[in-house]
Amino acid sequence: xxxxxxxxxxxxxxxxxxxxxxxxxxxxxxxxxxxxxxxxxxxxxxxxxxxxxxxxxxxxxxxxxxxxxxxxxxxxxxxxxxxxxxxxxxxxxxxxxxxxxxxxxxxxxxxxxxxxxxxxxxxxxxxxxxxxxxxxxxxxxxxxxxxxxxxxxxxxxxxxxxxxxxxxxxxxxxxxxxxxxxxxxxxxxxxxxxxxxxxxxxxxxxxxxxxxxxxxxxxxxxxxxxxxxxxxxxxxxxxxxxxxxxxxxxxxxxxxxxxxxxxxxxxxxxxxxxxxxxxxxxxxxxxxxxxxxxxxxxxxxxxxxxxxxxxxxxxxxxxxxxxxxxxxxxxxxxxxxxxxxxxxxxxxxxxxxxxxxxxxxxxxxxxxxxxxxxxxxxxxxxxxxxxxxxxxx
Amino acid sequence: xxxxxxxxxxxxxxxxxxxxxxxxxxxxxxxxxxxxxxxxxxxxxxxxxxxxxxxxxxxxxxxxxxxxxxxxxxxxxxxxxxxxxxxxxxxxxxxxxx
Numbered sequence: 215x216x217x218x219x220x221x222x223x224x225x226x227x228x229x230x231x232x233x234x235x236x237x238x239x240x241x242x243x244x245x246x247x248x249x250x251x252x253x254x255x256x257x258x259x260x261x262x263x264x265x266x267x268x269x270x271x272x273x274x275x276x277x278x279x280x281x282x283x284x285x286x287x288x289x290x291x292x293x294x295x296x297x298x299x300x301x302x303x304x305x306x307x308x309x310x311x312x313x314x315x316x317x318x319x320x321x322x323x324x325x326x327x328x329x330x331x332x333x334x335x336x337x338x339x340x341x342x343x344x345x346x347x348x349x350x351x352x353x354x355x356x357x358x359x360x361x362x363x364x365x366x367x368x369x370x371x372x373x374x375x376x377x378x379x380x381x382x383x384x385x386x387x388x389x390x391x392x393x394x395x396x397x398x399x400x401x402x403x404x405x406x407x408x409x410x411x412x413x414x415x416x417x418x419x420x421x422x423x424x425x426x427x428x429x430x431x432x433x434x435x436x437x438x439x440x441x442x443x444x445x446x447x448x449x450x451x452x453x454x455x456x457x458x459x460x461x462x463x464x465x466x467x468x469x470x471x472x473x474x475x476x477x478x479x480x481x482x483x484x485x486x487x488x489x490x491x492x493x494x495x496x497x498x499x500x501x502x503x504x505x506x507x508x509x510x511x512x513x514x515x516x517x518x519x520x521x522x523x524x525x526x527x528x529x530x531x532x533x534x535x536x537x538x539x540x541x542x543x544x545x546x547x548x549x550x551x552x553x554x555x556x557x558x559x560x561x562x563x564x565x566x567x568x569x570x571x572x573x574x575x576x577x578x579x580x581x582x583x584x585x586x587x588x589x590x591x592x593x594x595x596x597x598x599x600x601x602x603x604x605x606x607x
Numbered sequence: 608x609x610x611x612x613x614x615x616x617x618x619x620x621x622x623x624x625x626x627x628x629x630x631x632x633x634x635x636x637x638x639x640x641x642x643x644x645x646x647x648x649x650x651x652x653x654x655x656x657x658x659x660x661x662x663x664x665x666x667x668x669x670x671x672x673x674x675x676x677x678x679x680x681x682x683x684x685x686x687x688x689x690x691x692x693x694x695x696x697x698x699x700x701x702x703x704x705x
Contacts, residue, residue, distance in 0.1 A: 313620030374619060412622060422623035434614040435621050441614075 216461070221393040223351075223386035226358040227293065227319045227379075228253035229393075232263055233401035234365055236317075237288035237408070240268035240279035244298040245331045246383040247321040251293060273298035277305035277316075284314035285423045287413030289365070292316065295383055296323035299337035303344075309376045310345030311439060312423060315368030315408075316376040318346075319361060322484065322535070323383040324571045332572020333383040335483065335536040339545045345439055347377040347446060348513040350483045352469075354391040357381040359463055360510075362396075365405040366453050373446045374411070375439075382485040382535075384572060400460050443514050450511055467516040469508040470523050472498060476505030478587040479524065481550055482533040483509050486568065486575050490533075493580040504584050509546065517553035524554065529562040529587040533603070535569045542600045562590050568603040579604050634661065638681030640698040642674050649695035655685035 221229065227250050231239070239258075241251045258267040266288075270276045276292050284290040294302060299320060309316050324334035342348060347367060351357035357379060364377040381387060396404075412421050427435055447467060454465040471491050473479060480490045487508035497504040507523055509516075524530055532551075534544030541548065547565040554560045566583060569575045583603065590596050609631075618624045651671055656664040663675040664685065674685075686696040 311621060411619065412624065419624070420626045422626075422628075423620075425621060425623050427621055430611055431617075434612070434617055437614045438617065438619065442619075 215397065217395045217397075219393050219395055220390050221354055222249070222388050222390055223354040223357050223381045224250040224321070224388065225253065226354040226393050227361055227381075228257070229395060230358045230361040230401075231291055232257045233396070233398050234289075234291070234362065234405050235263045235402070236265055236291045238266045238268065238280070238283035238290045239292060240270050240276045240283065240290070241292045241294070242270050242273050242276045242298060244273070244295045244323075246323055246387045247293050247295040247298070247319070250319065250321065250387070273301040274305060277302040277309060280316045280318075281305060281309050281312060281314055284309070284316050285312060285413065286415050287408075287410045289369075289408040290314070290316050291318070293319035293321065294337075295321045296325055296331075296337050299341060300325065303341070306341055306344040306346065306376075308424075311435070313374040313439070313442070314376055315365075315374060317361070317364045317368055318376065318378045319357070320378050320380040321383045321387045322380055330571040331383070333385050333485075333535065334570050334572075335380075335534065335545075338378060338380045339534070339536045341378070342513055342545060345375065345443065346513060347373070347375050347443065347450075348511070349377065349379045350510055350512055351379060351381045351386070352485055352487050352508060353386055354381075354389075354393045355463070357386065358393055358395070359457065359461065359465065362401060362404060363450075363453050363457050363465070366456075367446070367450055369408055370446075370449050370453075371411065373442055373449055375443060375446070380484065385485045394461075394463075396461060404456070404460055447511070447514055447516055447519075465510060467509075467511045467519055468523070469506075469510060471506040471508065473505035473507055473523060475503055477503040477528045478530075478584055478591065479505040479507055479527050480531050480533055480580065480583060481507045481509065481524075481546060483512070483546060484535070486533060486535065489575050489577060490580050493577055493584065496577070496581075497584055502584070502588070512546075512549075515549050515553075517549070520550060521553045521557065524550070524561060525557050527561040528591040529564070531564045531566060531583045531587055533566045533568050533575075533583070535567075537567045537570075544600075547600075562587075562594070562596055564590065564596060564598070565600045566603040567601075573604060575604070633677050634680050635677045638676070638679060638701060640681045640683060640700055641676060642679065642681070642683070642685050642696045643699045644671065644674060645695050645697070648691050648693065650691055652690060654688050654690055655696060658684050658688045660684065
């Protein structure tokens with residue numbers, strides 16, 4: 215029987231990790247991920263999991279240890295935030311290039327400077343092109359569910375890639391919510407045993423990991439990797455379907471909220487989507503056809519599916535909790551805009567940066583965005599494509 | 608030239624899935640200068656054999672028999688370390704084809 219519990223996002227991740235019971239966890243504490251790493255360390259110390267916990271001296275070592283453990287044939291997990299993510303950077307494309315199914319929770323936190331421990335999507339969005347699968351989660355329930363699904367996604371024979379599962383630092387990681395937990399046995403069966411295609415500790419079939427590939431071979435390796443990530447969408451949906459059967463909770467590549475007949479939509483990732491959905495409900499009561507598209511799988515980016523979900527709209531605002539400095543745009547905006555390239559009469563599109571360093575996004579802020587969408591739809595004119603929301607000018 | 612594998616033929620994750628495959632990579636192709644040994648001057652002290660980073664100095668019964676040019680990169684360490692006066696190994700520029 216599923217158990218209903220009051221948990222923070224960090225509690226929910228630690229609990230999912232306990233149920234997954236990975237062979238190896240190598241992690242280093244960093245706010246706001248610390249509680250998660252500590253709680254899992256308790257599970258190890260109290261013998262509630264069989265995991266080998268490596269308390270490494272840095273995040274660079276954490277990811278290095280994860281890659282080593284994964285290539286040795288172990289199911290491997292870690293978690294980090296912000297500067298920790300940045301310190302792992304060198305190893306992130308290596309984890310992906312070696313096709314190790316390492317699973318990492320990213321508790322999204324802003325980069326310094328100025329020093330800030332609260333939520334921006336600087337870390338994971340900065341790492342969006344490191345070749346990992348990226349899954350974003352609106353709340354504690356979603357991060358729990360996504361982490362469990364990340365195991366079969368990363369380990370699938372046709373994918374074999376590391377997966378990062380992201381949630382908003384503090385807003386989700388430290389807020390207590392209702393979380394529905396599945397039974398240990400159900401999770402155990404769902405994730406199954408890790409069956410690596412090849413691994414270093416297999417003495418009967420020796421392999422070399424991390425060899426060099428010169429200009430005559432490097433391109434083919436990247437092409438293989440690119441194809442595996444691009445082709446993983448169907449499998450991700452198949453796994454979501456299997457997860458639905460055990461949980462009753464449906465997941466897609468993204469969530470469409472009252473979007474089918476909508477005229478105006480906001481595209482927004484993670485916890486901010488909750489605020490946007492609430493505003494949509496208020497607007498709908500007034501007869502305004504508003505909707506939300508909340509990306510879940512950001513890598514691979516489901517461009518065609520998002521195009522089909524958005525193409526009928528009059529106007530779209532893409533909101534990101536991160537700036538892509540110097541582009542006058544944000545990561546999700548460039549992707550969404552590119553996805554809509556080439557269609558006849560594309561929707562009008564505007565872009566906002568919001569909520570940096572943990573600044574709250576409030577209902578009235580989202581209302582302003584929808585009002586702007588209505589206004590530009592009427593006039594057909596966009597005065598500013600890119601702007602900051604809630605900033606003191 | 609050896610036929611290169613396409614992406615579908617290659618193992619996943621840049622793994623090398625069989626041992627000893629470095630033998631297939633003939634690093635002799637990197638060479639601009641090749642070591643030429645003067646068998647008259649050579650004292651068979653085997654200093655070059657110790658220093659050669661590629662194991663290209665072939666020895667039988669305590670005597671140098673050959674230098675394996677299939678793998679010799681032409682680094683010149685053997686010639687540099689040769690203690691014989693006037694050097695028993697000289698680096699000679701390869702004749703470029705075409």
